[in-house]
Amino acid sequence: MSIVLRGITWDHTRGYLPMAATSQRFAEMYPEVTILWEKRSLQQFADEPIQALTEKYDLLVIDHPWAGYASESGVLLPLNEYLPEDFLQNQVMNSVGQSHSSYSFNGCQTALAIDAATPVASWLSDVLEREEEHVPSTWEELISLAQKNLVLFPAIPIDSLMNFYMLCLAHGEEPFAGSETIVSFEKAQAALEALRELASYCRPEIFGMNPIAVYEYMSTSDEIGYCPFAYGYSNYARAGYSRMPLSFGDLAAYKDFGPLRSTLGGTGLAVSAACRHREVAVRYAQYAASEEVQRTLYTMAGGQPGHRMAWIDEETNRCTHDYFKQTLPALDRAYVRPRYNGYLHFQDHAGDHVREYMMQGGDARRIWEQMNRLYRESLDISKERRIG
Numbered sequence: 566m567s568i569v570l571r572g573i574t575w576d577h578t579r580g581y582l583p584m585a586a587t588s589q590r591f592a593e594m595y596p597e598v599t600i601l602w603e604k605r606s607l608q609q610f611a612d613e614p615i616q617a618l619t620e621k622y623d624l625l626v627i628d629h630p631w632a633g634y635a636s637e638s639g640v641l642l643p644l645n646e647y648l649p650e651d652f653l654q655n656q657v658m659n660s661v662g663q664s665h666s667s668y669s670f671n672g673c674q675t676a677l678a679i680d681a682a683t684p685v686a687s688w689l690s691d692v693l694e695r696e697e698e699h700v701p702s703t704w705e706e707l708i709s710l711a712q713k714n715l716v717l718f719p720a721i722p723i724d725s726l727m728n729f730y731m732l733c734l735a736h737g738e739e740p741f742a743g744s745e746t747i748v749s750f751e752k753a754q755a756a757l758e759a760l761r762e763l764a765s766y767c768r769p770e771i772f773g774m775n776p777i778a779v780y781e782y783m784s785t786s787d788e789i790g791y792c793p794f795a796y797g798y799s800n801y802a803r804a805g806y807s808r809m810p811l812s813f814g815d816l817a818a819y820k821d822f823g824p825l826r827s828t829l830g831g832t833g834l835a836v837s838a839a840c841r842h843r844e845v846a847v848r849y850a851q852y853a854a855s856e857e858v859q860r861t862l863y864t865m866a867g868g869q870p871g872h873r874m875a876w877i878d879e880e881t882n883r884c885t886h887d888y889f890k891q892t893l894p895a896l897d898r899a900y901v902r903p904r905y906n907g908y909l910h911f912q913d914h915a916g917d918h919v920r921e922y923m924m925q926g927g928d929a930r931r932i933w934e935q936m937n938r939l940y941r942e943s944l945d946i947s948k949e950r951r952i953g
Contacts, residue, residue, distance in 0.1 A: 568842050569599045570849070572624035576604035577777060578800050579680070580626065580832070583868030587853045590862060598845055600624070607775060616640050619837040623846050626832045627676055629667035633906040635835070636670040637950065642836040645674040647847045655856065659873035661831075662896040668833045670904055676833025677854040678871035679863070683899040684727065684776075684794035684827035685892040687801070687811045689783060692790035700791065704759075704819045707793050711766035715790040719779050720764060720771040720923060722916025727828040727902075728794060729919045732756035734826045734900055735819040741903050744944065746937045747915075753936070754929040757922045763793075764923045772924055784809045793817060796830045799869050802888040814891045829899035831871060907947030911939045 574580045581604050588600035615631050619640040635641040656665050661681035668676040688700055701707040710716055730740050738752040776795040783789050784807035801811045816825040836846045859872035864881045875881050876889040918932045
C-alpha cells in the first residue's frame with residue numbers, strides 16, 4: 566500500500582532542506598512511504614493559525630508558543646503517548662537548553678525539538694580589524710561600536726518584542742510573572758530605553774529586517790562588523806553558503822547582570838491529530854529527531870539540530886567554524902516565553918508598540934499600558950477557551 570504524508574515547513578535552507586533530506590532517506594528505507602513538503606514564509610510561519618494547517622498537513626514544523634493551544638485543542642498528537650519511553654528520555658537528557666520541554670504543555674508533548682535557536686552575536690572579523698575594533702564584551706562597548714555605524718540587528722516587531730523580554734531580564738525582572746502587568750513600569754521603561762538608544766545609532770533599515778535579512782546583508786557587504794543579537798543561523802557560518810561567512814558567539818554582558826539572556830526560538834516537528842497514517846508519521850518524527858540523524862544527515866543538509874549531541878559533535882562544529890560550541894551557552898540559559906492558550910494574541914501585537922518606541926521614543930508609560938492591555942486580553946482569551 567502506498568502512503569503519502571504531507572508536511573509544512575518554512576522557506577529557508579535551514580527549515581526546508583533537512584526535512585527534504587530526511588524524508589528522502591526515510592522513503593528509501595520504507596519504499597511504500599512518500600513525504601511531500603511545502604514551504605511558507607517566516608512571517609506566515611509565525612502568523613498562520615495551526616488549526617488550519619493541521620487540517621491540510623500530516624507533519625508540521627511549528628514553534629513552541631503554540632504548545633498551549635495545541636495541548637488544549639487536541640489538534641496535534643500527544644507524542645508522549647506514541648513514542649518509546651527510552652527515546653523520549655534521550656530527548657530530555659539531550660535537550661539544547663529548554664528546547665525539548667518548551668513543546669510540553671499540561672503533560673502533552675506537542676512536538677519534538679528538531680531545531681534549536683536563540684538570539685546570539687555574530688560578526689565579521691575583517692571589518693572589525695579594518696576599523697581597529699574588537700568584538701564587544703559589554704553593553705557599553707556595544708554602544709560605542711554602534712556609534713561608529715558598525716552595528717546592525719533585526720528590529721521588526723517580533724524580534725523587537727523578543728529583545729524587550731531579554732532587556733527586562735537584564736534589568737532583573739522576568740516578564741509575565743504577574744496577572745495584571747507584563748513587568749513593572751520601571752523595568753519596562755529601562756528595557757525600552759536601552760533598545761531605543763542602541764537603535765538610534767543604527768541605520769533605520771533595521772526596523773524592516775528580520776534575522777535572515779541581517780545575515781544576508783552582513784555576509785554580502787563589508788559595511789557592518791557586528792550584530793549583537795539575532796536568532797542564530799549556522800548556515801551563515803558555513804563555507805560556500807554566502808560570500809563572507811560570519812563568526813558567531815555568545816552575547817555581550819549587560820552591566821552587573823552578566824551575559825544577556827535571550828529568548829528561546831527553534832522549531833519542533835509535530836504530527837496532526839487528523840493524520841490517517843499516525844504510526845508512519847510518528848516513526849518519521851522519531852527518525853528525524855534521533856541522535857544519529859540529527860548529528861549527521863539533518864545537520865549536513867543545512868539544518869540546525871535540536872539534539873545536544875549534534876551541538877557538541879566535532880564534525881558539525883568543523884563544518885560551521887564552531888558555531889554550535891560557541892553559541893551553546895546562550896542556548897542553555899535562554900528564556901522560555903509563555904505558551905498558554907491565548908499568549909499569541911499578545912505576541913502578535915505587542916511588538917508593534919516596542920518597535921514604535923524604538924523608532925520614535927515618546928511616552929514609555931503609554932507603551933507599557935498598551936502592552937498590559939494586550940496581556941490582560943490574552944489572559945481573558947485563555948479563560949474563555951478553557952470555559953468554551
